[in-house]
Amino acid sequence: MKLFLFLNLLTSVLLSAALVPERTIETAGTVQHIALVEGKIIAGTSAGTLEVYQLSDATKLSQTKFPNIKDFTGDEVAPKVFSVDMLGNTLLAVVQASNGARELYLIEEGKPKVLIDATANLFISKAQFVDKKHILVALLSNEIFLWDIQTKKEIYRIQPSSSHFSDFALNETKSRVASACESGEITLFDVLSGKITQVLKGGNVDNVYTVDFKKDKVLCAGQDRRGIVYTLQNSTYERFDGSFLIYAGALSPSVTLGAFAFNEQNDIVVFDLATKAKVHTLKGQKSTLNTIIFATEKELVSSSDDQFIMIWRIP
Structure with missing residues (x-):
C-alpha cells in the first residue's frame, strides 16, 4: 500500500514538474498574433511582417x-499585423494603415491584395476564414460581419454587445462563433446567418482577453484573474483562479485539458479539466502572453509581447 501511494505521489510530481520549450522561434518583430493551421504557424508582427513556420x-x-x-507625426514606420489566418495556400491579415486606420489583406503566392482598404474607416480587430468565399470580421466597436470575398460585400452585420470587442473563436466546423467582450459575457451565434443562439454569463465579471471554442466547451481568459470553462449544454462553468491577469488560454482538441497564462512570471499552467488539477507548468515565455494554441494533446504553441514563439511538448 505504501509503495502504491509513493508511486502515485511520484507520478503526480513528475507530471506537474516545470517544462521548458522544445523549440523557440525568433520573429522579425514583436508578435501581435499567431494562428496554427494544418501544421503551420502563422505570425503577424510589429515589424510589418506576416511569417509562416513549419510546426x-x-x-x-x-x-x-x-x-x-x-504615423501621427508623419514618420514612416512598419505597420503592425494585428490578426492572421490561413486557408489552403491563401493567407489573411489585418494590417495597420496610416492615421490609425486598418486594412484587410489576402496574400496569394506571396502577393498581398487589399480586400478592405483604409478609406472604409473600419477599425478591424480580428478576421478569420470561414471558407473560400467568406471571412468573419470583427471591429473594435464589437460589430461583427460576414464578408463575401467575391462580391466584396457584407452578408450581415451584428453587434453582440455594446461593450468593447475582445476576441472571437470559431468551433472546429466553423459553423458557430463564440464572441468575447469587455463585459465578460460570451455571445454564441451562427456563422452563416448571424443569428444569436446563446449568451454565457456569470463566469467572468470583467474583460475576457481571449476565448477558445471546441466541441461543447468555451474557455475564457479574464482580466478578473479568472480562467473560465463553460459547458454549452447547460451553461454551467468551472472556474480556475490565477494570481495575475489571465491574458491567454486554450482548450486541447479533446477538451480534456485547458491551458492558461497563469501568473506574473508568464508561466502557462495546464489543467486536467475533469479534476481541475494542475498537471504541467510551462516556463520560458519572458513577456506577457497573448496567444496559446494546442496543436495536439501533447503539443502547444505560445507567443508573447516580444519576438519569441515557443513550441512545447508535454509528457
Missing part, C-alpha cells in the same frame, strides 16, 4: 513584408 521543425516557410505607413 514540426520550426523552419521558416515564407515571409510577407507590408509597406511602411506614416
